[in-house]
Amino acid sequence: MEIIKDCKLVCKICQKEFSSISTKNRHIRTFHDEVTIEKKKLQRIRCPLCLEEEKFSCCEHLMEHLKQRHKVSIMESVLSFRNFKEAWRALDNRDVDYACYRRCKRPNGNEDIYYNCNRSDSRGFTSTCHKRNMKLGGSIRIQGTCPSRIVVKIQQNGMVEVKFVETHVGHADELRSKRLSKTEQDTLVQQLTAGVTKERIMSNSRIIENDKLQRINIITRGDLAYLIRKFNIDKRRNADDMIATALKIEEWNRQGKNNAFLFKQIGERYPGLRDEDFVVGYMNSVMEKKLKEFKRVICIDGTHGTNRRNWDLTVVLVKDENNMGFPVAFLLSNRLDQVIQEIFFSALKSRLRQSVEAEYIMSDDDIKYYNAWTKVMETERKPRRLLCTWHIIKNWNIQGRSKLKKPENRQEMKMKKMRNILKELLFSKRRKNHDVGSLS
Structure with a gap:
């Protein structure tokens, strides 16, 4: 049986077969110098005024089409700069925004940079990726390609030649498609650096001057967050959270502060933990003093999904002199099980250089906190375990829905009788003190 060869992989001159088109083309250039290879250019540039017509392979053909077919006057200018x-300083002051589309280096050492209008559909197709939701106001991209573009040619000696096509076609001048100007950015950065709140900045920006709406009048929280990242106003040590955390802990250690008494990065080895685990425990000097002074009642609770990494936060609190909850230790970890809690309490014990002899441990109905505490602290008398009021009421509500069929009975139990039972001991103490006072 004769095998049918793919004609695209066969040299038309010597009938030699290759494994890929690039290998075949290299063979033609090497052994058949008189033959020129015709490269088929992708035609994906569409005219924004006649979308159903033919497509073009380069922007020059599009501009010729606009001139001849649609009688559009295209304004072009060529500028020269020393560096x-x-x-960039001259181009940054343009009213319309441009996005870098392509960079390429020439064999002679020159470099070309192409900037297209940010309203253009430069790809020529609609992406099927759904990782990001569409904007409520719709995309600023138009159907077709706007001819306005900037071509920057950087020579080896540093001289820069800029070809600027100023004419825009296919879209109107809309504020929502513009970026903040350099002057507007500087004004907002000064306010953020001075400590002005985001709400105050946005409220002040809504004031319209000279009855003319400007880009700064419609700023959002996203614009302010971008400026904070761009100018590092929040003084982040590194864009990577893991590296920034390690640098901050290293700074504490140099200053003699043992605030992060437990720290394990992802990929680092630590006894009892996996390589992919992340753990950091925090306590400062004030929190340490409070824990040593008010250790009678220890409250432990965990929160879930409070950050973008979906890590868990464990909080340890005590009742201070005002009978209010005061946080004395924090644990941020990628999981929330008894192993992590035992390592956390063991590091806490080493930081304090002593065991915490608590009388009561209050937590939710998960037993892991109590088991980890009693296992690590090893005190002579185990503390009594208490449940917080919220979890008690939650469990009562769950049981009430299954056992009390009438809604009025459930409502009476929930609002009156259940809460009276919770406060029965408190009422008894007050009644006893009142009786003693009356007798005296």
Whole structure:
């Protein structure tokens, strides 16, 4: 049986077969110098005025089409600068925004950079990716390609030549498609650096001057968050949270502060933990003093999904002199099980250089906190375990829904009788003190 060969992989001159088209083309260039290879250019540039017509392979063909077919006057200018910074400073003051589309280096050492209008559909197709939700106001991209573009040619000696096509076609001048100008950014950065709140900045920006709506009048929280990241206003040590945390803990250690008494990075080995685990425990000097002074009642609870990494936070509290909850230790970890709690309490015990002899441990109905505490602290008398009021009422409500069929009975139990039972001991103490006072 004769095998049918793919004609695309066969040299038309010597009938030699290759494994790929690039290998075949290299063979033609090497052994058949007189033959030129015709490269088929992708035609994905569409005219924004006649979307159903033919497509073009380059922007020059699109501009010729606009001139001849639609009688559009295209304004072009060529500028020269001594260096790229000077060119960028001049281009940054343009009213319309541009996005870097492509960079390429030439064999002679020159470099070309292409900036297209940010309203253009440069790809020529609609992506099927659904990782990000569409904006409520819709995308700013138009159907087709706007001819306005900037071509920057950087020579080896540093000179820069800029070809600027100023004419925009296919879209109107809309504020929502513009970025903040350099002056507007500087104004907002000064306010953020001075400590002005985001709510105050946004409220002040809504004031319209000279009856003309500007880009700064419609700023959002996203614009302010972008400026904070760009100018590092929040003084982040590194864009990577893991590296920034390690640098901060290293700074504490150099200053003699043992605030992070437990720290394990992802990929680092630690006894009892997996390589992919992350753990950091925090306590400062004030929190340490409070824990040693008010250790009679220890409250432990965990929160879930409070950050973008979906890590868990464990909080240890005590009742201070005002009978209020005061946090004395924090644990941030990627999981919340008894093993993590035992390592956390063991590091806490080492930080204090002593065991915490608590009389009561209050937590939710999960037993892991109590078991980990009693296992690590090893005190002579085990503390009594208490449940917080919220979990008691929650469990009573669950049982009441299954055992009390009438809604009025459930409502009476929930609002009156159940809460009276919780406060029965408190009422008894008050009644006893009142009786003693009356007799005296």
